[in-house]
Amino acid sequence: MLCQKDKFSLSKEQIYLNGAYMSPMLKSVEKVGIEGLRLKCNPFDIKISHFYDDLFKLKKAYTQLLGFDDFENVAIIPSVSYGMANAARAIKLEKGKQKIILVGEQFPSNYYTWHTYANENNLQLQIVNKPMSGLGADWNNDLLAKINSDTLLISLPNVHWADGTVFNLNAISEKAKYFGAKLVIDGTQSFGAFPFDNREINADIVIAASYKWLLGPYSIGFAYYNDELCQGKPIEESWINRDKSEDFKNLVNYQSQYKSGASRYQMGEAPNFINVPMALKATEQLIEWQPKQVQTYCRNITADCIDKLSNAGYVIDNEGVAHHLFGVRCPNYIDLDHVKYILDNEQIIVSYRGQSIRIAPNVYNSMEDVKKLTSVLSSIAG
Numbered sequence: 001m002l003c004q005k006d007k008f009s010l011s012k013e014q015i016y017l018n019g020a021y022m023s024p025m026l027k028s029v030e031k032v033g034i035e036g037l038r039l040k041c042n043p044f045d046i047k048i049s050h051f052y053d054d055l056f057k058l059k060k061a062y063t064q065l066l067g068f069d070d071f072e073n074v075a076i077i078p079s080v081s082y083g084m085a086n087a088a089r090a091i092k093l094e095k096g097k098q099k100i101i102l103v104g105e106q107f108p109s110n111y112y113t114w115h116t117y118a119n120e121n122n123l124q125l126q127i128v129n130k131p132m133s134g135l136g137a138d139w140n141n142d143l144l145a146k147i148n149s150d151t152l153l154i155s156l157p158n159v160h161w162a163d164g165t166v167f168n169l170n171a172i173s174e175k176a177k178y179f180g181a182k183l184v185i186d187g188t189q190s191f192g193a194f195p196f197d198n199r200e201i202n203a204d205i206v207i208a209a210s211y212k213w214l215l216g217p218y219s220i221g222f223a224y225y226n227d228e229l230c231q232g233k234p235i236e237e238s239w240i241n242r243d244k245s246e247d248f249k250n251l252v253n254y255q256s257q258y259k260s261g262a263s264r265y266q267m268g269e270a271p272n273f274i275n276v277p278m279a280l281k282a283t284e285q286l287i288e289w290q291p292k293q294v295q296t297y298c299r300n301i302t303a304d305c306i307d308k309l310s311n312a313g314y315v316i317d318n319e320g321v322a323h324h325l326f327g328v329r330c331p332n333y334i335d336l337d338h339v340k341y342i343l344d345n346e347q348i349i350v351s352y353r354g355q356s357i358r359i360a361p362n363v364y365n366s367m368e369d370v371k372k373l374t375s376v377l378s379s380i381a382g
Helices: 027-039 048-066 080-090 112-120 136-146 169-178 275-289 291-311 336-345 367-381
Strands: 074-077 099-103 124-128 151-157 182-186 205-209 221-225 326-329 351-353 356-359
Touching (some): 048 221, 080 221, 099 112, 291 326, 336 367
16 A cells, blocks of 8 residues: 555645544545535535435445444444443443443543443443553453453443554453443544454444544544344434434324434434535545555554664553554653654644653555654654
8 A cells, every 4th residue: 555645635744643633634525525515505406315325325334344234233423422322321231230341541432421321320430541561461451351240331442542552352342242241342543544343343332433543524423233222212313313204295294113223323414415425435435445454554654663762762562552543652851842842843743642642644644754753753862
């Protein structure tokens, strides 16, 4: 795979290594977004098909990209927190299940819902923090050790948003299933750039926002719910999620029946004539590229960087993290504010989490971009 920067509307003056914050826009995605905006200028051109066709195509595209069993089990949502709120309504309490497991310092959207759920139902919220070793393998082992017959559910990312730790979803899912616990995955920081196939993982609920590695717009994403969990009470009652909603002339003949699958969990105005075509175009591009190839590309352009920075005294867990998102912890004698000042002056854009520099390349970055970052950080370390 070659560098794909020409397909993005990125500044030529800056080196953007911050895809974990927000992705830049593909030119093709920008184009269909503008077309959707213009469509609303002449509303007589908006047909009933506009409400449904691209919505179904988007669900099918997510299903193809991520290996879901049925596109009808996918709901289009505005945010991860929205999908989690519906998940909390769908998951029922079980006798003897007293514990919810989360990993430490994951993104708040995958914390607040379960914190509230635990408080309301007198459950224990068990946080498994990153171990002192800082190694992803140790973190995975600690997490696996906590899953037992008391566990109602485990909710975690595929790749940790702060440092890129990869969680062993196959092993976690296997143990969760053994003890009858539900598995909820937030894939916002991995889907699109890291391979995932739910036919292998068999997670009960999978949720992701579009605006990071799925290369889509803000305020749209998806949530997958398995068949068992598609019978819950949704957090809102949208007309478009009801059976026979395509028949506009009969909408006042109210329907008690929802559409099949996870449609009941969709947000109101889910067809969004701007965001849905944009998310669809982005997902189609990712299907063409394939996340495995994106991950390989990121590995190839960062391998030399990781070796050189490690030799310069920076701390990187190069075995337990993803290649599209990883944390570089500065030696104690280096002031992180000074690093930020230098990188800003060099117009190298990254993020900072705790005492680490979060580096998040994608296919729009070149090996030269990463070499520049490596050179600057190496010079700071002396």
